[in-house]
Amino acid sequence: MTAAVTGRAVPARELIAALTPAFTELPRAAEAAAADGPIGWPGYGEARARARARTGEPESVVCGIGDVGGTEAVLIAFEFGFLGGSIGEETGARIENAFITARDLSLPVVSLIASGGSRIQEGMCALTQLQRIARQMVRLRAAGLPHLAVLAGPVTGGGWATLGAGADVRVALPGAQIGFAGSRTRPPGADADAYTAEAQFAAGQVDQIVPAAGLGTVAARWLRLLTAPAAGPVAPPKALRAVPPPDSGWQAVRRAREADRPGAEAYLKAYFAERAPLGGTDPGLLCGFGMRDGRSVAYVAQCGAATRPAGFRAATRLVTLADRLSVPVLSLVDTPGAANDAEAERDGVGAAIAETITAVAGCRIPVTTLLVGEGGSGGAVALTSPGHTWVTPDSYYSVVAPERAVAILKRGPDDVPTTAEQLRLRPQDLVDLGIARGIVPAEPA
Structure with missing residues (x-):
């Protein structure tokens, strides 16, 4: 798998393959009836058609179930080549369905994120998908199920502010662009290094930077740790130094x-x-x-x-x-x-x-x-x-x-x-x- 540091966003299917050899895609939601979307953006239907032809995907996210190092999980993988991995109504419907499936089957969720945020061509109908996604994240938490985010990059806007920063554990590929502001919306003269996986790690917002070659191993380890609790409370450690109790x-x-x-x-x-x-x-x-x-x-x-x-x-x-x-x-x-x-x-x-x-x-x-x-x-x-x-x-x-x-x-x-x-x-x-x-x-x- 090519790392994000090369400047090429990793395709959704490539991200999935890095985690699991066996992947079953979830049934897809029906496509939007209006060719130019919910607000009638001129040329939007044609742009979507070109994105489908270029990526081979009908939308910007692929959802399914796979075995990650021995732990079955629901995977949500973004295709950045499809309109920048942006989130629209259909994206929201697919993500919502993935979270519902995870709750129904008592499975953890792994989000493989490469998204520029909300889809401009759908206006506020796109932005409200963040509330839809957040609602499902809350319900997953209430069910006691973990959510691991893999920040493949770029991860900006609503993709970072919901599925990314809102996940229980966050790991990132080296050099991935991560931050609420995308490269075209930052203040003039902003330090580009502040919007990287390394900067977010230094700020405590990313838990681990993972080389692309080790992504599958790290994801499998985190899923084991988050889904195999010991019976508690646990016994305390033994003392590592044998000394008598103090006299005073x-x-x-x-x-x-x-x-x-x-x-x-x-x-x-x-x-x-x-x-x-x-x-x-x-x-x-x-x-x-x-x-x-x-x-x-x-x-x-x-x-x-x-x-x-x-x-x-x-x-x-x-x-x-x-x-x-x-x-x-x-x-x-x-x-x-x-x-x-x-x-x-x-x-x-x-x-x-x-x-x-x-x-x-x-x-x-x-x-x-x-x-x-x-x-x-x-x-x-x-x-x-x-x-x-x-x-x-x-x-x-x-x-x-x-x-x-x-x-x-x-x-x-x-x-x-x-x-x-x-x-x-x-x-x-x-x-x-x-x-x-x-x-x-x-x-x-």
Whole structure:
């Protein structure tokens, strides 16, 4: 398959063939009765006839069912050669029928998108198809079925603002043009590099950039992860360092801050056989889905830094998606607290924390939490599952870090160790207080 980076939009049938060797097309909706479309655009019928002759397709989208690496799915593939893959009434009808079929058969949906947006020659009749498509996407979500978008490019306008950006997981071909504004509608002098798969990935709007040759493998992996949930809640990981419980609160704090203590990445690597990350812009937080014992578990893990608003929003997205798909969640807590600088406040850190706390609290399958390092204040509590929290022997959990507690209480720096003891933040204290269910044992050597 030719990648989008070559400058040629990949034909619909070529995209389908990259994902599945066996494809059964869905029955096609009846073609429009009016030759020049719903608003009588002069020459529209002739333009459609030329598009049919050029592409061999009767419309700008091909819909059907195929086996993608062992998971049966409904595929919606855009043909960019048909009037720029634009969305008109017939396109909307075919997409609607595809989503209804997916719900009827309890199948996931894969959208293979190369679309310039709404079809000008159909006016507002075309634009309202976005509402039609969005309605079906909402119903698919309500049915607990996943939607994977493959952004083959170009993906602009309504194609991006519905099927693309609105999908549960978004992967893109390298160099694909992706953005709400198409090349002919951008402001003069706009930076073209901002409208690329790479720019959208950097902004957290695309989850993965996939070389064309690996598209089938990646799509199959995502479908497995989104459709094969483990029975939850899952068991917490074992501790990766065998140490005795700390003798004092201050020792617990200092131990949790040691540079050589195992962090989130080490725990994820030990827990999962394979992982697929979701996009995000906070490097201090990792989100995604992983395979453990052949079943899918979602994860959100703090990496020892102050979690920023974008990190909490990424966590909320992950937890909400996993809950809708009945995939259990593992959260690893390790943060001195939420970011509290002026930029974080302007970015709505309080609201972002609130959304994450609500998402965790509302999960139908309880989130399993393991405290693996520092558990500082609201930044930690946002990802902590009440009643389903465990701790490692080299962690602590506190209403606020001892140094900040001293400042709040107007005590001196020499009072930090005493204050740490008073906070009862040691792992064994947390178990005694009923905050944690237990201290996890160390992984056997």
